[in-house]
Amino acid sequence: MEPTSVIRLVLLGPPGAGKGTQADLLSARFRVPHISTGDMLRAEIGRGSELGCEAKAFMDRGELVPDQLMLGVVRERLAKADCERGFVLDGFPRSVPQANGLDAVDFAGVGALRVLSLLVPAAELVRRLAGRRTCRACGAMFHVAFEPPTKDGVCDRCGGALYQRDDDREDIIHARLDVYRKETEPLLAFYRARGLLTEIDGTGSTAEVSARLASALEVSH
Numbered sequence: 378m379e380p381t382s383v384i385r386l387v388l389l390g391p392p393g394a395g396k397g398t399q400a401d402l403l404s405a406r407f408r409v410p411h412i413s414t415g416d417m418l419r420a421e422i423g424r425g426s427e428l429g430c431e432a433k434a435f436m437d438r439g440e441l442v443p444d445q446l447m448l449g450v451v452r453e454r455l456a457k458a459d460c461e462r463g464f465v466l467d468g469f470p471r472s473v474p475q476a477n478g479l480d481a482v483d484f485a486g487v488g489a490l491r492v493l494s495l496l497v498p499a500a501e502l503v504r505r506l507a508g509r510r511t512c513r514a515c516g517a518m519f520h521v522a523f524e525p526p527t528k529d530g531v532c533d534r535c536g537g538a539l540y541q542r543d544d545d546r547e548d549i550i551h552a553r554l555d556v557y558r559k560e561t562e563p564l565l566a567f568y569r570a571r572g573l574l575t576e577i578d579g580t581g582s583t584a585e586v587s588a589r590l591a592s593a594l595e596v597s598h
């Protein structure tokens with residue numbers, strides 16, 4: 378894939394599948410923005426905005442923020458100039474109404490949407506999420522056992538403070554996985570029927586998953 382071509386990617390997968398990490402790498406590779414709706418909402422909460430306050434109650438329970446709210450946020454983001462050459466969407470769409478909303482966005486016919494779904498067994502997702510620590514400053518992710526930071530509680534990338542997201546607590550993790558099965562998993566059939574879906578084994582190291590994604594997109598590793 379040439380760096381100048383338009384690339385519109387959607388990364389699907391349950392919480393903990395590694396969408397954020399892989400979206401970061403794909404965004405650097407194709408030089409298009411990584412759009413994480415979860416990060417956008419957490420930034421709104423940090424700012425104390427009206428949207429942030431509204432979203433927080435849903436997020437704390439592991440539920441989805443209402444579709445209409447999300448569609449407004451994403452439409453506005455995709456209309457920005459930096460999305461002209463494409464984007465990597467991470468965490469959106471998460472429901473059939475959101476996917477229909479994305480279908481309705483006018484991209485002036487440039488470039489096809491590619492949907493890559495990361496497959497990871499449920500027990501592995503719980504292990505990954507329960508040990509996850511996130512940097513408050515740059516959003517980098519670590520794992521207490523699998524990828525510990527060099528210094529306890531400190532981000533290796535930017536020196537920021539690491540914290541455990543409220544929704545990475547075990548009781549909320551199960552709620553999020555249930556929501557994924559009910560609301561988001563139907564998108565696999567939705568995109569498969571359109572011939573847009575590629576399913577990728579999301580187990581193994583970051584480098585291994587990244588190589589699988591690269592092969593699926595037919596770029597050199």
Ligand code: AMP
Pocket residue numbers: 392414415416418435436437439440441442443447467468469470471475544553
């Ligand atoms: P994430 O960081 O992608 O795991 O998202 C964290 C939380 O933000 C989710 O559990 C939802 O409550 C909310 N959220 C993020 N993206 C969406 C979306 N596309 N639709 C609805 N809720 C979302």
